[in-house]
């Protein structure tokens with residue numbers, strides 16, 4: 001078990017009390033609100049502890065509006081609409097926003113506008129705007145408080161933003177968060193009914209307006225629990241890590257770019273431990289694996305960006321999740337949960353202040369349901385290293401290769417073949433099968449002798465991730481933990497433990513050999529497959545248009561029940577299509593294609609499981625793989 005916090009000894013308790021008494025005599029207590037929750041017409045809301053601003057209001061004008069603890073639900077309207085259009089405006093709001101409801105509109109603060117054709121001087125009026133509701137409409141002048149629902153503190157006139165609370169029934173989050181006014185984050189202190197789940201709060205969409213500067217304004221984002229956020233403790237999927245280290249004092253540049261673009265972080269999300277791949281039963285010892293809602297609801301969620309996948313497939317109220325992919329940690333969960341997901345070209349944005357699995361192979365990418373948001377979010381995080389072809393009629397490569405497609409008897413094959421055919425037709429080219437082993441046998445470099453791809457690269461991935469993670473993460477963690485816990489070691493889940501032990505069994509030179517093999521693969525792949533008959537290897541948009549696309553299955557609808565006792569974890573040896581992007585640093589994007597029926601042992605019925613394809617392009621050509629706008 002994690003040994004921290006250690007029980008306080010009697011001496012230290014006494015010592016603390018003395019210290020406390022000493023403190024009380026010299027300073028006054030620090031009392032702070034962490035927000036609170038209420039229900040309004042049976043909907044759970046969280047009232048932010050941070051005010052959006054003050055409003056000058058006559059107390060007696062709102063006497064009929066219901067209140068708790070001196071807080072009243074109210075609506076602010078900045079839109080330049082006539083009184084007579086408020087009904088339509090609110091109807092629109094209920095369509096675009098899941099936080100606003102009519103019950104906020106018993107009191108309406110309507111921005112004064114010269115455009116409105118109403119008699120002057122009617123500061124407060126009673127109107128029938130919504131069916132069965134008499135609204136008090138109050139003119140006001142502040143132009144900085146955005147439209148939307150608020151709670152008004154009657155005593156002070158302060159307006160507080162409203163979050164709607166949702167149950168995390170998929171167990172996808174480790175810590176729901178709210179932003180603080182000084183650019184930090186703090187835990188959201190709210191709990192609604194939900195069996196052993198946390199509550200997650202989302203702000204009203206009405207507070208945010210998309211602009212050229214803020215293309216992600218109001219987009220609700222979940223963040224894998226390996227990214228540092230100022231003010232927040234991280235777990236990396238390990239309880240001892242969470243308890244050992246203080247909250248981070250910095251937000252890394254990748255996440256900061258999303259925040260700067262307007263994204264609203266709603267919480268940290270589960271990762272399998274230290275971003276190593278884990279199966280739900282037996283491997284997830286420290287935390288419980290999230291639930292994949294597809295099929296009978298008891299499929300493995302994939303890993304390591306498990307919370308990202310489970311949340312996006314389960315919650316319509318969440319727009320996008322950022323995960324990380326070293327050897328499939330985004331592609332896996334995205335594919336088996338029927339979502340879009342990208343492993344980007346390697347090195348598009350700094351991964352400072354992100355937990356390393358293996359920096360040589362680590363990448364930050366998204367899981368989401370909306371491919372148009374994908375383009376905007378990619379442009380925001382990868383900056384100049386992302387070329388969106390969204391505003392031009394892109395030229396596409398005409399050669400498409402298909403790899404590892406399932407046999408003709410497989411129920412998913414038609415979806416893959418139809419997609420390859422449709423894509424070939426779209427680009428005006430042709431799709432043909434490619435066996436990398438055959439190509440390799442014909443073109444392999446002298447260093448490889450007569451070894452097959454699977455022989456030559458068998459241990460490359462396992463060596464890189466274990467050697468890099470033991471040096472960069474485990475060793476300093478063990479040192480810090482030992483120093484804080486009388487030389488003890490922390491608990492580690494079976495998968496990272498056995499992988500790290502494999503890394504320890506190799507000589508230091510094994511990493512050099514593995515990195516050389518990776519470079520050799522990249523050169524071979526770029527020369528003999530990607531550039532086909534062209535020797536150009538630069539990443540200009542011209543090569544994006546001429547180098548072939550590769551397709552391989554990301555998910556075939558194969559059932560992997562989460563209650564399977566899969567035996568002890570192993571080392572990720574071998575070579576297969578999903579290693580290509582990891583080694584060659586090329587983008588690998590997952591597109592859901594459809595579903596196949598699979599008999600469930602749980603429900604005794606046929607249930608549907610997602611089928612998804614992975615599309616690989618040349619390095620730096622991430623923006624080519626987006627949907628036509």
Ligand SMILES: *[C@@H]1O[C@H](CO)[C@@H](O)[C@H](O)[C@H]1NC(C)=O
Pocket residue numbers: 081085086088089092
């Ligand atoms: C409501 O939405 C429709 C469609 O988006 C728009 O045309 C209309 O102007 C909106 N009405 C108000 C009052 O905002």
Ligand SMILES: *[C@@H]1O[C@H](CO)[C@@H](O)[C@H](O)[C@H]1NC(C)=O
Pocket residue numbers: 249250
């Ligand atoms: C954050 O903490 C680290 C280590 O405690 C320290 O070296 C660094 O200067 C701090 N950075 C900021 C921005 O406070």
Ligand SMILES: *[C@@H]1O[C@H](CO)[C@@H](O)[C@H](O)[C@H]1NC(C)=O
Pocket residue numbers: 346347348349350382383384385
């Ligand atoms: C673009 O990628 C390069 C190479 O990986 C990197 O050095 C640079 O910092 C990236 N640029 C931005 C704006 O992130």
Ligand SMILES: *[C@@H]1O[C@H](CO)[C@@H](O)[C@H](O)[C@H]1NC(C)=O
Pocket residue numbers: 449450451
């Ligand atoms: C590969 O080469 C070695 C000698 O270098 C030879 O012993 C072995 O039989 C060869 N294997 C194959 C499959 O050709």
Ligand SMILES: *[C@@H]1O[C@H](CO)[C@@H](O)[C@H](O)[C@H]1NC(C)=O
Pocket residue numbers: 454455458459573574
């Ligand atoms: C890969 O390496 C492992 C460990 O050395 C070995 O057990 C396995 O047989 C190898 N597989 C192939 C295909 O070479």
Ligand SMILES: *[C@@H]1O[C@H](CO)[C@@H](O)[C@H](O)[C@H]1NC(C)=O
Pocket residue numbers: 399532533
């Ligand atoms: C490349 O050239 C070879 C021989 O010239 C030809 O057989 C092959 O089909 C070409 N490949 C592509 C992708 O054009």
Ligand SMILES: *[C@@H]1O[C@H](CO)[C@@H](O)[C@H](O)[C@H]1NC(C)=O
Pocket residue numbers: 533534536542543546
């Ligand atoms: C090589 O690429 C160029 C564009 O970069 C293209 O014009 C040319 O046709 C290609 N050649 C072959 C043999 O595919």
